[in-house]
Amino acid sequence: METTQTSGEAGADAPTRDRVARTILELGPSTAAALAERLHLTPAAVRRHLDHMLETGAVEARDQRVQGSRGRGRPAKVFALTESGRDQFEQQYDDLAAQALRFLAENGGEEAVAAFARARLVGLEQRIHEIQAADPALSPSEALAQGMRDAGFAASVRAVPVGEQLCQQHCPVAHVAHEFPQLCEAETELISRVLGRHVQRLATIAHGDGVCTTSIPNLHTTPTPTAHATNERQS
Secondary structure, three states, X not given: OOOOOOHHHHHHHHHHHHHHHHHHHHHOOEOHHHHHHHHOOOHXXXXXXXHHHHHHOOEXXXXXXXXXXXXXXXXXXXXXXXXXXXXXXXXXXXXXXXXXXXXXXXXXXXXXXXXXXXXXXXXXXXXXXXXXXXXXXXXXXXXXXXXXXXXXXXXXXXXXXOEEEEEEOOOOOHHHHHHOOHHHHHHHHHHHHHHOOOOEEEEOHHHOOOOEEXXXXXXXXXXXXXXXXXXXXXX
């Protein structure tokens, strides 16, 4: 007879499921047998955790790819993390980053947080300059967007009547930036510095918008601050 796992049992199993998920993250799609061997657990125990992770959408089952001739029987299933499963790790990193920045703010003050926010973008700025040097045909804004895509920002540039708009469909630090706006401010400073002109943030994921949007006006145009951008500077 199938038994229903209580919430207490599910909570007690959480550390082991985290080990299973982390091992799949490290090894890639894996069979239950391979996971059991790596974690020194019984295959039955691993399958129980995998069943729970399948129900919650953290993993998905796939047919194992077999090179060469395949023997009798059905191929073994491999289990891979879904996007939702990967997001759980990102959330853990967000929590750790927020704790570290709170410690920095308490012990070094707000300026220490701002200095960290600027320092973490040094590598990105260097990457953008490398892209520009490697392909001079790219406009500064296109090189900026490519560099940001390389850093996980899912950025693109589009033309608008007054210039261009930089759109970021994803922000790797959005959850932390909600509490620490210095991260967004340092990013805006970087965009302005790389492009050599004043830019204006119109929306940010950290403030609950669907997309981070930055107005890049033509050189002869001075943008009028929006209410959203004004509130961002005051927050």
